[in-house]
Amino acid sequence: MFAIKNILKILKTLEATISRFIKPHPYLNGERSVLGIMPDWNPAEIIGVRPRPLALSLYKELITDSTWAYQRNNYGYKQLRSFPLLLSLAGLPYIDVRVSFNSFIPKDTPDRLAEKLVNYYINELKNAPEKHDKVEFDIIFSCFTLDLNERLKRLSEAGFSESELITFTESLKKLTNNIIKNDGLWKKDIEKINTLPNRRIKILSSDLSKVEKIHWLLEDCKRYGTLPFAGLARAGFIAVQFLRSMVAKNIITEQDYNKFLSSIATVSSTLKQDFINLPLSSFLQQYGHLRPGTYDILSPRYDKAPERYFNQSDKNVEEQTFDNFTLSLEQLSALKELLEKSGIEHDVISLFSFIKGAIEGREYAKFIFTHSLSDALELITELGLEHQLNTDDMSYVDISSILKTYSSSDDLLNIIKSSIDTGKKIT
Numbered sequence: 001m002f003a004i005k006n007i008l009k010i011l012k013t014l015e016a017t018i019s020r021f022i023k024p025h026p027y028l029n030g031e032r033s034v035l036g037i038m039p040d041w042n043p044a045e046i047i048g049v050r051p052r053p054l055a056l057s058l059y060k061e062l063i064t065d066s067t068w069a070y071q072r073n074n075y076g077y078k079q080l081r082s083f084p085l086l087l088s089l090a091g092l093p094y095i096d097v098r099v100s101f102n103s104f105i106p107k108d109t110p111d112r113l114a115e116k117l118v119n120y121y122i123n124e125l126k127n128a129p130e131k132h133d134k135v136e137f138d139i140i141f142s143c144f145t146l147d148l149n150e151r152l153k154r155l156s157e158a159g160f161s162e163s164e165l166i167t168f169t170e171s172l173k174k175l176t177n178n179i180i181k182n183d184g185l186w187k188k189d190i191e192k193i194n195t196l197p198n199r200r201i202k203i204l205s206s207d208l209s210k211v212e213k214i215h216w217l218l219e220d221c222k223r224y225g226t227l228p229f230a231g232l233a234r235a236g237f238i239a240v241q242f243l244r245s246m247v248a249k250n251i252i253t254e255q256d257y258n259k260f261l262s263s264i265a266t267v268s269s270t271l272k273q274d275f276i277n278l279p280l281s282s283f284l285q286q287y288g289h290l291r292p293g294t295y296d297i298l299s300p301r302y303d304k305a306p307e308r309y310f311n312q313s314d315k316n317v318e319e320q321t322f323d324n325f326t327l328s329l330e331q332l333s334a335l336k337e338l339l340e341k342s343g344i345e346h347d348v349i350s351l352f353s354f355i356k357g358a359i360e361g362r363e364y365a366k367f368i369f370t371h372s373l374s375d376a377l378e379l380i381t382e383l384g385l386e387h388q389l390n391t392d393d394m395s396y397v398d399i400s401s402i403l404k405t406y407s408s409s410d411d412l413l414n415i416i417k418s419s420i421d422t423g424k425k426i427t
Contacts, residue, residue, distance in 0.1 A: 032122065193225065
């Protein structure tokens with residue numbers, strides 16, 4: 001009976017919470033919201049549908065509480081900085097889809113049009129919930145592409161006027177040009193992410209306490225890691241969209257598309273080659289901070305359990321060869337003409353340079369920021385062991401409980417144990 005009463009209480013609280021988030025809000029476009037586990041920053045894929053409190057709270061701290069919104073606004077979208085993207089409902093992560101859809105509206109979009117767009121997007125998702133993991137490809141329009149006019153026919157059929165479509169097109173074009181141009185926002189984010197490794201080393205080599213190191217590793221990870229990573233992820237998405245639109249406009253073939261992507265040397269492809277060519281010790285020195293569960297303290301990093309992840313027989317596989325991608329004179333001419341007609345501030349060579357740089361930059365940024373996060377997780381493990389708390393115990397800690405002791409004289413052990421007890425009750 002006691003358990004049933006508790007469950008009913010939780011369900012009643014959930015009902016009230018969900019009702020509060022889906023009703024109209026004065027600072028949001030859209031009559032209502034829906035919740036999902038895969039739209040936008042896709043918590044189901046990144047931290048899982050039932051994450052432990054530490055993984056969930058780290059994901060919120062580093063990305064979905066505020067960093068995500070700063071990035072969107074910096075890149076020319078609506079200002080949503082006071083809205084958390086991810087909601088924790090009885091410990092389960094859900095994306096507030098209305099907040100997400102608002103954040104993909106260019107900031108100069110008239111409010112009436114923004115309202116109409118968000119309502120359209122939400123209705124489309126409600127009518128096709130199977131698209132919840134590909135909303136940015138199949139439902140919303142978040143950037144200009146070479147085939148945008150054709151794709152916008154969906155809005156025309158849904159009742160959007162010609163003047164609304166022209167206004168929206170120009171907003172998307174202005175936003176996209178500001179991101180992708182040669183001195184655009186993505187280049188600045190590459191510069192920012194490059195400052196993080198030295199800051200990480202400086203913190204780790206200091207005489208700061210473990211709590212202080214955790215605090216500053218995560219602070220730097222937000223400012224110099226996940227913030228530029230979020231920007232480069234946006235640029236990478238736009239890059240792929242441009243490639244897809246070239247296929248749609250019959251400038252390149254599907255085979256050309258795949259060949260170009262396979263010609264790019266990303267962290268993933270370089271890691272495979274380095275594993276084949278480097279001694280394991282050298283390989284782990286470079287890649288050892290990686291772990292399959294990026295935010296999960298229970299997922300050992302490569303250099304802590306190499307025998308779990310690597311088999312020497314894997315070194316016998318053939319080295320990856322990278323395809324050479326070239327455009328014919330006919331393709332070059334057609335793309336040049338389309339770029340000029342569309343008003344994109346790139347020539348053919350610089351556009352492909354952006355596409356290559358943005359796709360590589362996204363993986364590179366993730367590789368860099370996860371080093372700071374991984375080191376913070378190791379310090380959290382050590383902090384627990386100092387107080388006779390094992391890794392499983394620490395997986396139930398909410399990171400905010402550790403971070404708040406940085407600026408207070410509260411008893412660290414009591415705060416951590418209380419957080420663990422709370423975490424175990426809601427998981």
